[in-house]
Amino acid sequence: MKNNPQEFKAIADVVVEKLKDYLTESQAGKGKVLVQKPITELAELMHLEKWIKTGGFTPQAASDFLDTYLPNTQHLHHPNYIGHQVAVPHVAAGMADFIHGVINSPASIYEMSPSAIAIEMVVVNWMLSKVGWFKGDTLANGQPISGNGGGILTHGGSAANLTALLAARAAIAPESWVDGTPNDLVVLGSEVAHYSVARAISIMGMGKKSMLPVAVNDWEVLKPEALRLVYESAKNEGKRVMAVVANACATATGLYDPIDEIGHFCEENNLWYHVDGAHGASALVSPTERHFLKGVKRANSLVWDTHKMMQTSTLCAAVLFKDYQTLGTTFQQKGSYLFHEKEEVGRDTISYSLECTKAAIGTKLFWVLAATGEKGMAQFIDNLYQKTRQFQQIINDHAHFNSPYTPESNILCFQYTPFGTSNEFQLALRNEIVRRGNFYITSSEVRGIRYLRLTVMNLLTTEQHILGLMQEIIKVAADLKKK
């Protein structure tokens, strides 16, 4: 393949045609949702070593390659994909990725891609407006406004959580950037906070033990009375609370912490309040489901992934701040080749983000919103949340299945009970279902008890598919018991 416009068109035609077939078959639920061949066999089937060493990929070779590559991926568009919190991407997001891949428009400094950075600014303003942190008349407003929020897109929720905690540290101990983190700082958060929170704390040199876990109820929702106790005991030990972290929603169960109540507590005690809404902040777009985030305006920072609930491909996350000035305090480093005095016609994002070079990730969200409109996006989220409640009903209508709590998002936990509810058996069930490849589901432990877990990401997943899954579980369980 030559690196020229004609060859580009020839190969793009091949790729588009193959992807069209892939989408058609996946969406029709044809074939398996997942086939997992051994890794060496797969590497050989794709002739990876040969291509790396010799080059010479042609449109025909690309077509043959895709005949192996595509079937051996997870089929997220297949209605039986009910697995991880990874978006079934809208085709519009694919267009944004495609354009970015061809032109490469890093969204870090304005002069490298004015249009991508303008898009980042507008989608961030749109997200801020959903939280109630945007005071401008138009989303195109790029000027600082007193009382306005601010935000930045990052490559994923983990980077966003780290950024938010760095902002919290800059607020309580601004000298940390130069002197290192003082050892009296602690973070209080749900004992089931996503591991990226503990990881961020370790990365910041605070040591994992600086995360003081706050007890949760049986379904992993933070108990406000436990938060008070942990706070009092931290204070008594002479610790300073750098941040309080709430889940919106918990990764395993999909249930929201009491966002408003925790917010009141943080306000009363003047504590930095961080809401990890990597999964569930998207409900803010939906007039019917946004009540789960009531009080989110009380937060100082909010993480919101769009590659979970808003149909963008990986990755596009946002870290949003109540006060736009936080952006300027979080990172204090300077690089003379990037951060120099210049006549700025637009806004560089580099000073405010963890990444140096950053992809034009905002374009994915823009393209999807440009296709669906915000109402369409709200309907999409409503639909997934409603379906999940319906699916729970179907599961609980069967005497041998038990889903123990009412879902609040699109995450649902349940067990198949006739052969007991041991963790080993539920896990074995999940593993065998995935091995057979007709359905893709996950499993998670909630307070030491293992459940099968669904994340309903695909509008094409219907009651019939859930009934089909239940039949598959019954069959697999019987086969496992025979062994």
Ligand SMILES: Cc1ncc(COP(=O)(O)O)c(C=O)c1O
């Ligand atoms: C609550 C929560 N926070 C953070 C993350 C990490 O996000 P990412 O995978 O985008 O890094 C996840 C991922 O599942 C999550 O569920």
